[in-house]
Amino acid sequence: MRSNIKVPQIEISNTVPEFVWLVNSIETMLSCIMWHTQVSAEVGYRYRQITNKYADLTCDDSVVRAKLLGDFSMRGQESVESATKSSAAFCLSFLNTATVPAILWLERHYGCNAKTEPVAFGALSTEHSVMCSNFSVDGDERTHLKRLLTEIYPNSSFSVVSDSYDYWNLVENILPTLKEEIIAHNGCISIRGDSGDPVQIVTETVYKLWDIFGGTVNSKGYKVLDPHIKAIYGDSITPQRCESIYDTLMKSGFAINNVALGVGSFSLQCLETSDGQFSPFTRDTFGIAVKATYAEDENGNPIMIFKNPKTDDGNFKRSQRGCCRVIEKDGEFSFEDGLTWAEAQNNNCLLTVFEDGRFVQRFTLSEIRNNLHLGNF
Numbered sequence: 001m002r003s004n005i006k007v008p009q010i011e012i013s014n015t016v017p018e019f020v021w022l023v024n025s026i027e028t029m030l031s032c033i034m035w036h037t038q039v040s041a042e043v044g045y046r047y048r049q050i051t052n053k054y055a056d057l058t059c060d061d062s063v064v065r066a067k068l069l070g071d072f073s074m075r076g077q078e079s080v081e082s083a084t085k086s087s088a089a090f091c092l093s094f095l096n097t098a099t100v101p102a103i104l105w106l107e108r109h110y111g112c113n114a115k116t117e118p119v120a121f122g123a124l125s126t127e128h129s130v131m132c133s134n135f136s137v138d139g140d141e142r143t144h145l146k147r148l149l150t151e152i153y154p155n156s157s158f159s160v161v162s163d164s165y166d167y168w169n170l171v172e173n174i175l176p177t178l179k180e181e182i183i184a185h186n187g188c189i190s191i192r193g194d195s196g197d198p199v200q201i202v203t204e205t206v207y208k209l210w211d212i213f214g215g216t217v218n219s220k221g222y223k224v225l226d227p228h229i230k231a232i233y234g235d236s237i238t239p240q241r242c243e244s245i246y247d248t249l250m251k252s253g254f255a256i257n258n259v260a261l262g263v264g265s266f267s268l269q270c271l272e273t274s275d276g277q278f279s280p281f282t283r284d285t286f287g288i289a290v291k292a293t294y295a296e297d298e299n300g301n302p303i304m305i306f307k308n309p310k311t312d313d314g315n316f317k318r319s320q321r322g323c324c325r326v327i328e329k330d331g332e333f334s335f336e337d338g339l340t341w342a343e344a345q346n347n348n349c350l351l352t353v354f355e356d357g358r359f360v361q362r363f364t365l366s367e368i369r370n371n372l373h374l375g376n377f
Helices: 027-058 080-090 099-109 128-138 141-152 167-177 177-183 200-211 239-251 266-269 363-374
Strands: 069-071 156-160 189-193 214-218 221-223 229-233 259-263 269-271 278-280 294-296 300-305 323-329 332-340
Touching: 027 069, 027 080, 027 239, 027 259, 027 266, 080 099, 128 141, 141 156, 141 177, 156 266, 167 177, 167 189, 167 200, 177 200, 189 200, 200 221, 200 229, 200 239, 200 259, 239 259, 239 300, 259 278, 266 269
Parallel strands: 069 259, 156 189, 189 229, 229 259
Antiparallel strands: 214 221, 269 278, 294 300, 323 332
16 A cells, blocks of 8 residues: 655654664665655655556456556666666566666565566667667668578567668558567567657557558457567656547557557656656655654653754645554544554554564565555466
8 A cells, every 4th residue: 555745654763772873874765765766666656656547547457457558768867786776666566667777676686486476577678789780781671570580589589670761661661561570479579660750750650550550459449469569669758648549549449559668767766747848856745855853861751852954845845753652544544643663553554564673574576566556467
């Protein structure tokens, strides 16, 4: 389950009186480690809600929602560590990622095994260097496309970046000459645009592929391309563009599983507002902060600590006071503050996870996904 802003998600307290300083000393480190990961988890969840909405409307129930979007952000992240944790968080809502280290990170920290369960996976894909190198040799994109289909990946699905020179020429003129090879291919080839208006490029590609390869109509009355081909756009897909693509396809009679979409570092690090402006995500975007709220004097008497700046508009900076108890009602979390340490221990939804140098409770990736998506990952 998700929590509202201001509801405590983590509580830290020292268990050895001589180390009372420890709690505040790790505040900066904890905030630095957590906030970007939390933001990416929230962003991924929001994309998943868009995907669920349009998949429910246009796709057969057997279509796996968690495979419709993927993380393409690694190249634009600040570091390998940042990219890894961000993608692991995104994978709470989706299975596709091009950030391979995220899979190992999830296995190490969240009790999963990529060999036996769906953790996350990437996809075979060409890059511009591959397509341009071949074109420089023989001046013909068709030659390499045929090799990919019949020699290099005859039994594997893959995506092919297709705008190195003339995207629409490849779609409209080259692909029809390879129709026989594409239909005979033991896998799906995804035609990837990488420039221009993503909404226009990916939706028009679906329409043109339908005219060339045809397909079927699903149980909900929407067109689905022949399973050997589909469209993909690898990044630049903001939530607004994602919804626009899905809505455009639906209104044109096409199911959304005709396309695969990628979320790049821009979308995982920057919020597109309703007026078309862009606002970078920070730890303040969703109110992520660590603050001291409680202490005891030498005699064990409670000291309620809090901040409440008069210059703070909207009480954004106001902190909780004293110890907190997190409570759940009707599927929503809220909190009670102003409590002593002993009072906060009763009926508190916060559970002890790490104590005196060891984990006393661990949660698996599967448990977290099922909790977040109410058993419908």
